[in-house]
Amino acid sequence: MAARSELPILVADIGGTNARFALATADERRRPVLEQILELRGADYATLGDAARHYLQTSGATVEEAVFAVASPVTGDQIKITNNPWSFSVQALRAELRLHALWLINDFAAIGYAISHLGPEDVRPIGAMPERLARDRTDGHYSVLGPGTGLGVGRVLLRHGEAIILETEGGHVGFAPGNTYELKVLERLLRQYSRVSAERLLCGPGLLNLYRAVGEIEGLRCDAETPAQVSEQANAQPDGLAGRTVALFCELLGCFAGDTVLTHGAWDGVYLAGGITLKLLPWLERGGLRRRFEQKGRFEALLSGIPTLAITHPHVGLLGSAACAFGMHERRAALHG
Structure with a gap:
């Protein structure tokens, strides 16, 4: 792993709304350390390159390697951020930033790399706390997911202390109603979208979609115009339209998380990330x-023993990017002697 005498590695967590940057080094126990963290609004910069160059100028750092976690599939040189107008070539961006190496990973892959570095102070159990966290295990199988600007999903296998990350776009699977009321919700959204994915409901904009669908079903006036207004109204009046919407949102997230566990075989736990998770904790x-997470028919007993942990670490995407960066650095160093 990189030592403090070496150059730091530039890491970034690029979401649909914000771009976060930091310099990654390692402590004496070979754990990632984040320094000079800076959060920028994506809308303030025409390109990711502009934002990254602003950060490097502000920090005054000299770097040769970088790992960027992006809210997008990473399947080749061309990257398009899913809920953000930025698009770019990885190789062109590497040249623009004058880097020797630039690696791109999915944002929820970064969350996956982070979970082996999260202690009890970095998580909040929804249900019972597990006897051991991923940090305390050498082998395990986990799902990471959560709503923010979009709905991210990743899969993590720990094997002999090493994290194997499977990047996915699981948030874009089809929405599966669990009862007749949720069928009515689906019917309303199908009038607007030709296909209704889980992300159409389980993210910031999805909360607003759900709010409007519930209002139409119940014949109530919808006066909230942003996801933040929905959550504010819910806190002020839990029994009102917004409160019922947020309660339904939480149930749907639990249902989706349980389905993800069954799909991944993530019998050791689910780590919940995303800005909406923290706001609605x-x-x-x-x-x-938890009720909808466990409500899986013949598999209810199995799901009832699987922990769900909300990540409260404020910069988990950057932490995971740093953990990934050191692994990439070691492999590159070994390759070049």
Whole structure:
């Protein structure tokens, strides 16, 4: 792993709304350390290159390698951020930033790399706390998921202390209603979208979609115009339209998380990330998420023993990018002697 005497590695967490940057080094126990963290609004910069160059100028750092986690599939040189107008060539960006190496990973792959570095102070259990976290295990199988600007999903296998990350776009699977009321929700959204994915409901804009669908079903006036206004109204009046919407959102997230566990075989736990998770944490803890998570028919007993942990670490995407960066650095160093 990189030592403090070496150049730091530039790491970034690029979402649909914000771009976060930091310099990654390692402590004496070979754990990633983040320095000079800076969050920028994506809308303030025409390109990712502009934002990255602003950060490097602000920090005054000299770097040769970088790992960027992006809210996008990473399948080749051309990258298009899913809920952001930025698009770019990885090789062109590497040249623009004058880097020797630039690696791109999915944003929820970064969350996957991070979970082996999260302690009890970095998570909040929704349900029972597991006897051991991923940090304390050498082998295990986990899912990471969560709503923010979009709905991210990743799969993590720990084998002999090493994290194997499977990048996915699981948030774009089709929405699966669990009862007749949710069928009505689906019917409303199908009038607007030719296909309704889970992300159409389980993200910031999805919360607003759900709010409007519930209002139409129940014949109630919808006066909130942003996801933030929905959550504010829910906190002010839990029994009102917004409150019922947020409660349903938490149930749907629990249902989706349980389905993800069954798909991944993630029997050791689910780590929940995303800005919406933190904002709605009191609502998630009220029981609807766990109830629907466990409500899987013949597999209810199995799901009831699988922990769900909300990540409270403030820069988990950057932490995971740093953990990934050191592995990439070591492999590159070995390749070049």
